[in-house]
Every structure is written in structure tokens, then in C-alpha cells.
Amino acid sequence: MMQTRTLGRTGPTVSALGLGAMGMSGAYGEADRDESIATVHAALDAGVTLIDTGDFYGMGHNELLLAEALRGRDRDGYQLSVKFGQMRGPGPVFGPQDNRPEAVKNFLAYSLTRLGVDHIDVYRPARLDPAVPVEETVGAIKEMIDAGYVRHVGLSEVDAATIRRAHAVHPIADLQIEYSLLSRAVEAEVLPTLRELGIGLTAYGVLGRGLLSGRWKAGQTAGPGDFRAFSPRFASGNVEHNLALVEALRRIAEAKGCTVAQLAIAWVAAQGADAGDIVPLVGARTRARLAEALPAAQLDLTADDLAEIEEAVPAGAARGDRYPSALMSALGVGN
Template identity: 45%
Template sequence: MRGLVPRTWHRPLERGSNAVGPPLGTVRCMENRELGSLVVSALGLGCLGMTGGYGPAEADRCAAAIRRAVDLGVSLVDTADFYGGGANEELVGRAVRGIRDRVVLATRGGARSRVPGGPPVVLDGTPTYLHRACDASLRRLGVDHVDLYYLARVDPDVPVAESVGALAELVAAGKVRHIGLSEAAPADVRGAHAVHPITAVESEYSLWERGVREEVLPALRELGIGFVAHTPLGKGFLSAALRSPADFAEGDHRRNHPRLRGENFHHNRALLAPLEAIAAREGRSPSQIALAWLLAQGEDVVPIPGSRRAEHVEENAAATGIRLSPADVAQLAVAFAAERVRGSRHRVSR
């Protein structure tokens, strides 16, 4: 396998290491990356799908997936108070009990969904609500603080400086260690950072969704803010496991995603051919190659793929040991150029 050297890893590697990782299935730790002043694993774990949204999920199996991720060196565990109407935080809290010191726990407040597992469409960035939301999250998680607390969305009716000022008060109270923003524009990031240091911004970023590269990432790098990439596998589409829209179960919100419906699905499915070819050549899965591509976009980029099964956690974790060649990185970028992808990215209604 070109460029991939099997090796047993026994400890986390510091940022800047150029070691390569083991083959699929090897249990190992992983290198760390820096989100501002916060050190986290190079790959995190997104927990959205563990309480609906992608169809029914078994709580015990999801909790086992979280613990398996931590065993593999995944430290960043990402949830939100609006996932499953709070049930997601409760599940995460149970899963990390006893291993809290090994977890960088991230959650967010300032938005609510109208239905469990749905998008955060009701925004409230007022200080009163944010204080109340944080306290509720701490209760559900069963912890006395969270390591990274995001403003879930910038509320257009509340100055971002006012919202971040409330989050700064939570830091001063010891309830929050670091502040983040989710899906924030560069102007809002700058305004927030002027009030209190912002550690990370989380937005969608993947092979087929690269809008943050033009303005968001340059602004973050200028300010020394890290980037957390949610939906790095395109809601599972980049795994190449989905063959038709009929593969989505009842209750799976992806059935209504613009890129995953009807002819758009089949057009976009054809774009996966180069990804599948590279994966086959390297003896890896398409998911691993897609994550390796994203990891290659900068050491300040930390993807948080969602997984509900331990075996998928293991597969994704192994992606951190893959070093794609510059030619492969460039080929995949062209294959998934924005003009080739059909269907809009799902956006939050405001």
C-alpha cells in the first residue's frame, strides 16, 4: 500500500508528528491537534445520530461506541442540548461517567429544534437563556463543567458581543473552560473574539462541502482559532455504502436532504468513483480516505464524524494514520468540486 506503513502506536503523538498509522482494525492511540489553546485528538466523535435523526438507535450500543472511541484515543466528544431534546446529552453523560478525565466534552446552547433530532431553527442568544441552557446541559451531562461550549448559532436579534459576554461569564463561573461558535460568519467571529478568546468554530466541511475555505478558514487562521468540521462524511454519503434513496430508513432525516433525493442522489453517487478507486488501491474504506483528505487540509482542522457503532468508530479512527499523496488530494478536490455536486447544502431556517 503506497505511503502506508504498518506500525503499532502506544501513545498520543504531538502535533507535527509525521508518523503514519496502522492498517484497519489495529487498536491504537492517535496524534493530537490544537484548537486555539485546547489540545484535542486529531479526530473527534459527533453524537447527533445517537438519539434519532438517522433513524432508531440503541442507546447501549451508542454508549459503547463512545467508550470505544475514548479507548482509541478520541478525546473530543461533541453533543448539543437540542439533539434529541436533551436526550443526547444524557446519553453522553452516562457514557463518559468514570472516564471524564479522558474526554474533552463539547456541547452548545442558544438554539432549539422544533422536533427531536431536527435542525436548530429557534434561536435565542440572550444572556438569560444561555445561562439557563448551560446549567441544564451540565445537569443532563452530570458534570460540573464542559470543556468547550459553543454558541449554537448567532442570533440575528442579539448582538454577538452580548451572547459571547454571557459565555465569558460562564467561563468566569467555572462552568465552561473554552468558548466556541457554530456556523458563524467571519464578521461574527471577529466580533466575538474581541469580547473573549474564541477557541474553535464548528461548521460543515467535507469533500463535497467546502464553502468555509474562502472566507471562514482564512479568518480563523489569522486569529489563531481552530476549526471543527461537522458532517465530514456528508451525512454518511461519502462512505459509499448508500446505493439509492431507498436505503434510508423511516425517521431518517436524510430522506429529505436536497443532495440525497431522486436524481440528485444518483448524480452525486457517480461522483464517488475516484474516492472508491483510491480506497480500493490503498486497501482502505471510502470513509477513511474522505477523512484523510479532510485531515490533510490543515493541522487546525479536526473532523468529528458521527458513529453509532464501535466498529465504525474503529474504522474512522484508523483514518488518522493515512497520509494521502498530493496527487490524490488534488484529484479528490477536483472530483467533488462545488459545481459538480447537485443539490443545496441543508441550511438552518431563520
Template identity: 65%
Template sequence: MVPTTTLGTTGPTVSRIGLGAMGMSGMYGRSEDAESTATIHAALDAGIDLIDTGDFYGSGHNETLIGAALSGRRREDVTLSVKFGAMRGPGGTWGGVDNRPDSIRNFLAYSLQRLGVDYIDIYRPARLDPSVPIEDTVGAIGELVEAGYVRHIGLSEVGPETIRRATAVHPIADLQIEYSLISRGIENEILPLCRELGIGVTAYGVLSRGLLSDSLRSNSALAPDDFRSHSPRFQGENLRQNLRLVDTMAELAAQHGVTVAQLAIAWVLAQGGDIVPVVGARKVTRLTETLGALDVHLSAADLAGIAAAVPDSAVAGDRYAPAQMAQLDSERTTVGQS
């Protein structure tokens, strides 16, 4: 079974690895609901109880899928982490962020309905809304906590100033933010501050959207509807340079008798018990591979060697396109970091 940890000093106890469900709703190309449902069931059966979603993933499809998969399961056996605020339009277009208090209550009502539950374990704005003070956003979620519709408040992709201001309003369980062997920007200020304030970290992008795995080494062709086909790290010479880093990782992984993905997950797990990797797996086979990372034990020398062999300074391309990078409050403190 999967070991557990507590998110920060005020958050829930969750599995040491979480399941990220975004890829089950078309962000990485076509997915099959039946296979996604089987993956959710396999994760729960293995002891993964943290499931992360967003109300905008597939414009509600992801929550509906999860709700159906959880039907018949005990509510208390699942920790649901939900992001809100990203606006979608017909045809999958994006329309900015809305974190106004009235909007939050509206978003939550729809999430509860789609998920088929009467409370959300961790509720968080997906991005900072520059037109709404974070105090207003957190205060509104705090009222939902008092009303019993939300258990804990989380944040996503915000920087130190925003974290401090949010914490002054209400205890924050965790910060969800990208963190991987090749995206280490949070180590400078954000991670130390979270530890100072007793805030856990749920790390997404641990596999850098599949880059840190074997999936692209033999075939790097991406479908037009795959999010990565527009991501800087997956373009032309950037991708070729990044795959050379992955080849180096593959050599290191072979020395440990594991896959590239398992080594990447194990590296993040080893950075501290307060960091929970949220790994996106759309198929049971990928989930099984993910679980294998729990059996990988890396010494201090191993960790240092891996970090030196695959430096984040050698990564080509930002983690998002320019328009999306501009929305990341967290990047205000990590300029020049991958």
C-alpha cells in the same frame, strides 16, 4: 493511540479526530443506546477524547446518554463540546434560535445536570441568533468562563464579520462548521480568517452525512425519521448524481486500499493540523473504520487528484433545506458554494 492537536492558540489539546454524537439520538433514524454507549467507550479507549453534542439533540437525550456513558471515567480525560440555542417542541419540531444571556445560563444549567459534570470544555451557540448581538452572546458565555462553568468558547456556522466581532469580546477556541471534500466553501474566506486569528476548526459533515461512504451505494432507501430524507442532496436525481461522485471516490479509495469514508476523512485531516474532523459514528464498526483514516497518508499529488476527480462544483443540492440554509450566517460569504 490517536495523535493530538491544540484547537487554535487558546483552545484545549484534543484528539486529532473527534466523535460526533448527534446520530445517537435519532437524527438518522433509530439508534440503540447500548451500541451508542459501547461506541463512546471504544472511542475513549482508543484515545478519542473530544465528544461533540448539542443540548437539543434528542431534546436532551444525547447529553443524558453521554453522561451515563462517562460515569466512572475521569472527567479530565474527556473534552466535551456542547452546542446550545436551537429550540425544540413536542414531536421533534424546531422553533428557531435563542441566544439571549438569560437563556444561555438556563441551557447550561440543564446541560451540566444531564451530562453529570460541573463544567463544559467548549460551549457554543449552535446558530447565530439574529435578534441578539453576538457580543452579548459571547459576553454571557465569558461570564460563565469566569465563574468556572465553561472552559472555552466556540462558535458554529458563522461568517467572517461575526467571527471578528466575537473575537473582539473573548478568545475563541474553535469554529465548528461543515467541511468535506464536497463542501469546501470555508476555504474562500472563513478558513483563512480562522488561521489569521488563531481559531481552530472542528469540521463536521466530513462524510456529508454518510454520503461519502459505502453506506448508501448499495441501498439508498432512508427511513422517514432520518434527517437525510428531507435533505436536498439525498433527493431523487440529486442523490443519483451525487452517488456517481461517490463511485469515483470508491475507485480512488480502492487505489489506496481504503474505504470511501477513510479517504474522505484522510482528505480533511490532510488540509491542516488545525482542522479536527468530528465524525459521527453510532456503532463500534464505524468507529473502527474512522480510526483507520489516521493511517492513510496522502501526498500533495494525491490530494490534488482527489479534489479534481470529485469537484464540489459537481455536487447536486444544498447541504440543508432552504429554511435551514437561511439560518446559516456562514453561508452569507459562500453563496454558490456547496
């Protein structure tokens, strides 16, 4: 039985693990369409209700894929989290963020059509637009809530000050941000702010984009279209150091009777165990990877386990930024 969490004081009740769909649309190389759809079906059948996407994932491909996968399913049986605003060009070209109020409504109209639904459960700008006050962006989403097209406001990759400003306009359900054993900058100011304001956290990158899967090996190269080909943490000199951290985790996982991936996911979930405010997003794009991830929701980590994990991979232990330098400036917090 899949456990549930409520995103913040005002957000929806969702499964304790969410499904991140980005990898199904080419972010980590070519994905199999039929297998992707089967993975969504398997997730829903296992009790996973939170599905995260972005209108720029594959330039709309991901939303169309999810529309096919969700066709015929009870709309009240799942929650869609959608990011918007990241401009794209043909090919692997990323442009600026566009969070203007008129753009918010335009992006929403296209997402509703591609997804084939009448509302989005959590709608969020993918990044902060430095040219547009966050109050204006949240105000536009609030208008769409009042009109019935959106249920809740979310944020993504912003700092504590921005969270406060946004929350003053309309209650924020959750912040989506990278959080894993390798990416812990959120712990300093952002997570305490979320808890003060009663805002949930949906954590992506819980497996460090595959580094914490236990399957990436030194000398392995990313395929065509794979984001990791440009990731500093996978660069020569950095990846060997980071994989040594994974081997330390592997010894703990083996003693615990689980995989490295399950241990890494359970660690993220455990950071919100007392408050019930953190939901890890699992970026599985095959049924096999999903099946491996699901038991992490029931994996109980004791205080001794957590201390051993902390000793193996202390905060700041990873080498290399989590994004290429050109993209780091768009993040509200660092590594």
C-alpha cells in the same frame, strides 16, 4: 497512538479525530442505546477525547446518554463540546435560535445537570441569533468561564465577520462548521479568517451525512426520523449525481488500500495538516463504523493523492444544498 491537535491559540488539546454523538439520538433514525454507549467507550479507549453534542439532540436525550457512557471516566481524560440555543417543540419541530445572555446561562445549567459534570470544555451557540448581537452571547459565556462552569468559547456555522466580532470579546477556541469534499464554502473566507486569528476548526459532516461513506446506494430511502429524508443532496435527481462522485473516489481509495470513508475523513484532516488546526468529527454510532473511521487519522495523503481527489470531486461538484431551504438561511456560509 492517537495524535492530538490544539484548538486555536487558546483552546484545549484534543484528539486528532473527534466523536460526534448526534446520530445516537435519532437524527438518522433509531439508534441502539447499548451500542451507542459501547461506541463511546470504544472511542475513549482508542484515544478519542473530543466528544461533541448539543442540548437539543433528542431534546436532552444525547446529554443523558453521554452522562451514562462517561460515568466513572476521568473527567480530565475527555473534552465535551456542547452546542446550545436551538429551540425545539414536541416531535420533529425546530424553533428559532435563542442566544440571549439569560438563556445562555439557563441552557448551561441544564446541560451541566444532564451531563453530570461541573464544567463544559467548549460551549457554543448552535447558530447565530439574529435578534441578539453575538457580542452579548459571547459575553455571557465569558461570565460562565470566569465562574468556572465553562473552559472555552466556540462558535458554529457563522461567517467571517461574525467570527471577528466574537473574537474581539473573548478568544474563540474553534469554529464548528460542515466541511467535507461535498461542502467547501468554508475555504473562501472563513478558513483564512480562522487562521489569521488563531482559531481552530472542528469539521462535522465529513462523510456528507453518509453520502461519502461508500455504502449509500441509488434508490435507497431514509427510514423514519432520518434527517436525510429531507436533505436536498439525497433527493432523486441529486443523489445519483452525488453517488457518481463517490464512485470516482472509490477507485482512488481502492488504489490507496483504504475505504471511501477513510479517504474522505483523511482529506478533511489533510486540509489542516500544515497548520494542525482542523479536527474532523466522526459521527459514528456503532463500534463497527468507529473502527472503520479511526485508521483515517493515520492515513497519509500525498500531494499526488490530493490532486487526484480534487480532480475527482472538485469544489462545487455536489448537487443540492446541504440543508433544506428553510434551514439554509440560518447558516453563515452556504454549501
